[in-house]
Amino acid sequence: MTVPVIGIARTLNYYAYYPFWQGFFDSLNLKTIVSSPTTKEILDQGVKDALAEACLPIKLFFGHIATLKSKVDYLFIPRIVNLNRKTVYCPKFLGLPDMIKYSYENLPPVIDLRVDNRSLKDSLLIASLKLASFFGFSKLRGFKAYREGIRQQNFYENLLQKGYLPVNEVNVNSPKLFSVKSSFKIALLGYPYLVYDNYVNLKILEFLNKNNVQVLTAEQVPWPIRNKYAPFTNKKRLFWTFSDRVLSSFQYFLKNVPDLKGIIHLTAFGCGPDFIVDRIMEIDAGEQQIPYLTLTIDEHTGEAGLVTRVEAFLDMIKRKSR
Ligand code: SF4
Known part of the structure; x- marks a missing residue:
């Protein structure tokens, strides 16, 4: 058969x-x-x-x-x-x-x-x-x-x-850590199909690693903890699963990572839910004086332009903390 x-x-x-x-x-x-x-x-x-x-x-x-x-x-x-x-x-x-x-x-x-x-x-x-x-x-x-x-x-x-990369390697005995451990911590937030797809994310994860940045992602926060941080105002939470995941982990990082240096929101052009998610995070990060960068990706976005923006963002954070 x-x-x-x-x-x-x-x-x-x-x-x-x-x-x-x-x-x-x-x-x-x-x-x-x-x-x-x-x-x-x-x-x-x-x-x-x-x-x-x-x-x-x-x-x-x-x-x-x-x-x-x-x-x-x-x-x-x-x-x-x-x-x-x-x-x-x-x-x-x-x-x-x-x-x-x-x-x-x-x-x-x-x-x-x-x-x-x-x-x-x-x-x-x-x-x-x-x-x-x-x-x-x-x-x-x-x-x-x-x-x-x-x-x-x-x-x-x-x-x-624990910070492993979600590719096939996670199913074998010796998966590779994707994020370095460092005191320079950046939350890279976005839907998993943007953050972890190495073509779509224009290698931003690799770039941050090479620059000795410890990357925090939504998937590093377990569901019971995310669930606790999900209501963002008046006890309401977002309807959409991945948006809720991004926003709740954002709230968690803001309140529990005192040495968080900045937040990068990776979003896709044409995403309806992200109009709301991005605005809420931008306002909340601003209130806490945490540097915030939105990177919108579409089919024409090039790696060079994106890297320049991330480089400038990291430089700005370093200058600010001197
Ligand atoms: S609209 Fe946004 S949340 Fe929905 S599939 Fe597209 S990127 Fe994902």
Whole structure:
């Protein structure tokens, strides 16, 4: 019997939940292919295929799907609505399976199971059992695969909290630390598919490391702590999961890292939620006199211009603290 091949795009939720799905599919001996790391060609293809008004990450998702679709038997694009029972994913995430289905012809079948813990308790488990059954496995096998996914996801999140880079290396025994330890601490905040994609972030992580900057990211703050810091005004929190993650970790860093030297917000052109997130962070950082820089990335942003701005930002902080 031939084993079906399932395609996963190396962007968006990949940086947040890939270890869960990898553990799940591996446990069922199903073969997965992840699209290759982002390149100019992938981004250009996405820009060509997606709606012009889409934000950069959605265009990029199209580009990754375009490279995968002829190599796999199924495209895996789950519709993750809610996992923590408090926030939902950006509406553009929720529309992804439909956007892809109606944009390309001759696609392999799209697996777009819905996960929404608000309307159905244990929604992820139920979706996993359905998926296992779709591929002909028993409930028991599905449950074991789910448990393996959870185990790998917890392992991964633990590594992120310690400062490891979320690439394939996190699943081996000797992952590399991505951030140097230093007294010069900068919070690099943004959605994981911007911060950790080395093409999209224009190598800013590497640049900060080379300049002996310790980088703090939202993923280093565990969920129970972030959850405590999420309400930003009048006990309200943001609706969108990744925006909530950025803002709550920002609040945490402001209040708990006394030697925080500055904050860089990496944002994508065309992102609706970030208009709100960026403004709130800019005002709060200003009140605390913490230097704040917004870097907006689009398909035309060049590495040289971005590096110049970050260099100037670091110089300004150093001069200020002399
Ligand atoms: S949160 Fe912003 S960048 Fe991310 S998919 Fe939604 S609109 Fe695009």
